[in-house]
Amino acid sequence: MRASVGIVLVSHSPLLGAGVHELAEQLGGGSVALAVAAGTEDGELGTSAELIEAAVRQVDGGAGVVVVPDLGSSVLTARLVLDELAREELVLVDAPFVEGAVAAVVTASTGARLAEVVRAAQEAWQARKL
Template sequence: MVGLVVVSHSARAAAGIAEVAGEMGGDTRIEAVGGDGQGGLGTVPDDIETALAAADEGDGVVVLVDLGSAVMNAEVAIELSDVDAVIADAPVLEGTVNAAVTATDPAATLETVCEAAEAARDVDKT
C-alpha cells in the first residue's frame, strides 16, 4: 500500500490533516510531521526522513506539504532516504484526503495516488 506523509510547519496542523484524511483513508498509513523539533514552527529534514520510513509499506510514499521551505526540506529528506517517494503539487488537506482514499485501492500505485492528490487543485468548494 502507498503511504502518505503530511509535512507542515505546525506539528498540530500536520496531525489534524492526518486525522481528517485518516477518517476516509481506511488502513492507509499516514504520518504527520511538523515543527522545528523544539516546539516552534518549521520543518526538519531528519524528522521528515523518519516519517518517510514509517509510512513506507513497500509501495512508496506520497508527501504533501504546506509551504515553500517544507518542499525544500522534504526534497532533502527524500534524497537522504531509501524510500521511493514523491512530493505532490497539491493543496495539503484536500490532497491528503484524495490521496488517502485512492491509496485504499489494492491497485493503487505511487503515480495514481500522487495524481489523486494533485487533482484536488481543481476542486471547487462552493
C-alpha cells in the same frame, strides 16, 4: 494483499499537521500508513529534515510513499530529504495540503498504485468548493 502507498504530511505547524492527519485518517478508514512530520523537534513552528526522514521510513511498506507538504520551507526540506534518500518511489507532490492529503489517503485506501495516488493528490488542485 499488497501494501498500500504510504503518505507523509509535512507541515510547519504541529497542530495543522495533526488536524489534517485526523481528517485524512478517518476518511481513509485507517487502512493507510499515514505519518506527520510537523514543526521542529522541540514542537515549535518550522520544518525538520530528521522528522521528515523518520516519517518516510515509518510509512514505507514497499509500495511507495507520497509526501504532501504545506508550503514554503516544508517543500524545500522535504525535497532535500527525498533527494538524499534517492529512491524514485518516494514522491513529493505539488498539491493543496488538505485536499491533496485527503485525495491521496482515500485513493491509497483502495489499493491504488503509487502513480494513481500521486495523480489523485495533484488533481485536488481542480476541486472546486462552490
